[in-house]
Amino acid sequence: AQTVTQSQPEMSVQEAETVTLSCTYDTSESDYYLFWYKQPPSRQMILVIRQEAYKQQNATENRFSVNFQKAAKSFSLKISDSQLGDAAMYFCAYRRRSGTYKYIFGTGTRLKVLA
Amino acid sequence: DTEVTQTPKHLVMGMTNKKSLKCEQHMGHRAMYWYKQKAKKPPELMFVYSYEKLSINESVPSRFSPECPNSSLLNLHLHALQPEDSALYLCASSQAGTSGSYEQYFGPGTRLTVT
Numbered sequence: 001a002q003t004v005t006q007s008q009p010e011m012s013v014q015e016a017e018t019v020t021l022s023c024t025y026d027t028s029e030s031d032y033y034l035f036w037y038k039q040p041p042s043r044q045m046i047l048v049i050r051q052e053a054y055k056q057q058n059a060t061e062n063r064f065s066v067n068f069q070k071a072a073k074s075f076s077l078k079i080s081d082s083q084l085g086d087a088a089m090y091f092c093a094y095r096r097r098s099g100t101y102k103y104i105f106g107t108g109t110r111l112k113v114l115a
Numbered sequence: 116d117t118e119v120t121q122t123p124k125h126l127v128m129g130m131t132n133k134k135s136l137k138c139e140q141h142m143g144h145r146a147m148y149w150y151k152q153k154a155k156k157p158p159e160l161m162f163v164y165s166y167e168k169l170s171i172n173e174s175v176p177s178r179f180s181p182e183c184p185n186s187s188l189l190n191l192h193l194h195a196l197q198p199e200d201s202a203l204y205l206c207a208s209s210q211a212g213t214s215g216s217y218e219q220y221f222g223p224g225t226r227l228t229v230t
Contacts, residue, residue, distance in 0.1 A: 035218060037221075043223065044119075044205075044221050044222060044223040044224065045158075045205070045221040046221070047218050047219075047220075050218055089155070091157050091158075101146060101148070101163045101165065101170065101171060101209070101217075102160060102163075102171065103160070103219070105157035105158060106157065107156070107157060108155070108156070108157055110155075
């Protein structure tokens, strides 16, 4: 069975600084997708970034980038130039490429941004 | 339009009541999801509809009854709930099919309190 682990329940970062959230996963599959979702307090969950396992190049979306290490089964999210609006719960999620709609979510990391 | 809407935003119901949650999307997605989310926890998948047919039921108690009347609408009928069913209920949608990334788009949720 696949599992996703986020070992940092809470992180803090100073505004304008850089922070990295960690995520590890376990799977016997070779082809899958990984996602980072952001859920601000009392606001809806939105997709931050997506990585396809067969692509070696790390995904980037503006200030958000990932460090995808397939052999190590690691998928960390780097947020550069942190802003107050980045404060949220961040969930890492895994989905097998085929045969299922199910996401496997990690337990989440609460990110606080300090002014 | 990348919006998933949910009504009502808040719902308080007694254990003998019958109520329904509604979800709507106009992105042309043919897969729709219900999740239950407790505070500071990741979403837990309850049901998935694919092409208006129930595709996944994660062994949810029968007091929760999903319905997908058309490709844009998803309902969750509630009856004889227990206080432990109090949670945030999230709807999501995605493209259908299970061989792509098909990221999910989430609604803002309905905050349900069972008294």
